[in-house]
Amino acid sequence: MTLVCYLAEGLALLGYLVAAVLYPQRLLRPESRSTRYARWGLILGAGLQGIGLLAHAGRAGGQVILGEYANVSFLFVLMIVAALLVLEARTDRPALGAFLAPVVFLLVLLTMFEGRVELPPIVNPWFISHIVLTLLAYVCFGAAFCMAMAYLVVDLLLKRKRLERVRLLPPLHVADRTAHVAVAVGFPIFTLGLGVGAAFFMARQLQLDIKMILSLVTWAVYAVYLFVHDGPGWRGRRLHLLLVLGFVLVLVNYTAARHHFKLVDLVAGA
Template sequence: MHQTLLTVAIIGYVVATGLALAYLVQREELLHRLASLATLTAWVLHTVALLTLAFNLGRPPLASMPEAVSVAVWVVVVLEMWIERRSGLSVLGAFVLPVAVVFSMQSTPTRSLIGPTLSGAWLWVHIGLALVGIAALVLNFAGAVMYLLQEHQLRTKRPGTFYYSLPALATLDRLTYRTLALGFPFLTTGLILGVLWAGTAWGSVFTFDPLALSSYVAWAVYAATLAGRATGGWHGRRAAYFAIVGFAVLMLTLGAGLFLPGKHGG
């Protein structure tokens, strides 16, 4: 049941992505409305799928990597719809939805994220917070890509599609900053809980686990960006580059969770 719903939801995201990209190029208002409608419909189906799964499992659907990624996608889409509505950034979907689709496509067989020794409410909180943080940082990445594209247009002085369809640099810079400011606390808290958990459950904070190590690196990149922004100077292009580096490390983290043996892999 939930698998069928999930498949339909993913197809919905794919359709929404196509429409959003078409809107980016064509700038036809109708395409934007259809994209929004497809996104919302797919998201509702996704919600039902996740609820069904949680009900069947009798626990939050966060214990395996595919489950966790699916929840992350769900949060990404919620954030995308919310920010788009609030800021009128109608092309946001074209940059966020493709990432959501790529995430959804990960099709590794269910591997338990949590070893048999691990369970309990704090663990769900650890995973949940980290996922919300990651979702916000997906939007941070999308904002950075949009910023670099628009900046490139303005520097080369040859207005093309992106010049016309993307908003102003200041708007995009604000978007990357705000999504970072939103995602970072979640990521931080999620990681701290994870470290504390590791200390008690694995006996040591510094056991070798690819996912954990990689996420520390990602955290460090984001922390540096945020510090740079707060103390001045770091913004615009530099901040955008850091957002992309941070996101790349984050992807490595998820990849590590999916493919490398480690404590997260179970």
């Protein structure tokens, strides 16, 4: 990896750290004007990370974006940042980053500590489709997590009559509706990604492992959420805690769980 890539990734991590610290500060101290600097830290981090990805991909002819776990993770982070900026723009609430900016920082930090694990050039269209669809679904679930956290915090603030902080986050009905839309979009994408991945792995006669099992559990959590959202059962906090659980499973599966087989033996072939 070139010096430009190292510098870009290091400075990007610094930008994400600024965002991860300043976004929650605005929520804790409503009179603070830290949101502007937090947003610029987030944008700076994403921009530098994008430069690092492009420089690294250019050196390897473009294949390296999906040819290294680190770059897939960095791409995932960029997609989450984009989703957060869209949510901020749509809701016009300055403290939403308090829930996703720390996640972004930790994802980048863990990825940098893990290092780069290179794979052969990925040419199998099914495997590429599985990766892309899963990342898109995870971003939708991240957006739902953000709005679910906003719902839970606003609900708590209203009960404690901390009205000066409520205005920093979306109203309960907006948070609930946006979270539901995000899951309604992400769930079929995730289902399709799981189906493509299952077909890819079953064709190679691979057995279930912890990563596959966690994916199925995650699918079940979001399926339950969609089933009960408009029904007479769960409401309010319990429903949104389900979204928090779902995204925690996503993060655990993405960062900690590993397949029991070596992907290097699978991804190069058709």
